[in-house]
Amino acid sequence: xxxxxxxxxxxxRSAPIEAYGKGGFAFADMSHRGSLLCLPDAIxxxxxxxxSQIDEYSLDRVFKAxxxxxxxIVGTGTEVWLPPRGLREALRAVRVVLDAMQTGPAIRTxxxxxxxxxxxxxxxxxxx
Numbered sequence: 001x002x003x004x005x006x007x008x009x010x011x012x013r014s015a016p017i018e019a020y021g022k023g024g025f026a027f028a029d030m031s032h033r034g035s036l037l038c039l040p041d042a043i044x045x046x047x048x049x050x051x052s053q054i055d056e057y058s059l060d061r062v063f064k065a066x067x068x069x070x071x072x073i074v075g076t077g078t079e080v081w082l083p084p085r086g087l088r089e090a091l092r093a094v095r096v097v098l099d100a101m102q103t104g105p106a107i108r109t110x111x112x113x114x115x116x117x118x119x120x121x122x123x124x125x126x127x128x
């Protein structure tokens with residue numbers, strides 16, 4: 001992983017997620033411990049560890065990149081999470097559809113959509 005000027009590790013492009021578990025992810029022949037925010041132009045470390053931390057602030061990079069995203073897949077770890085109405089409405093206002101599910105199905109959905117060259121992003125909470 002490279003480091004941005006803000007000190008946050010990232011990969012400067014999108015990539016499919018190859019594996020997950022044990023608190024991290026594998027992608028692009030690299031591994032990362034912790035959660036990930038996968039945007040069309042980069043993969044970032046994401047400091048969210050539970051769904052209750054998902055809000056407009058934690059998704060700031062998604063809002064900033066909204067003109068390149070149609071769908072945001074949220075992987076909620078092993079929990080089921082109902083996104084707050086305000087967050088859904090804020091994303092809808094920038095024309096991004098939020099689809100929340102556990103991290104395993106989220107990765108599979110993200111990889112399929114990425115393979116179809118869809119305008120997709122993923123916010124993925126790491127699982128043990």
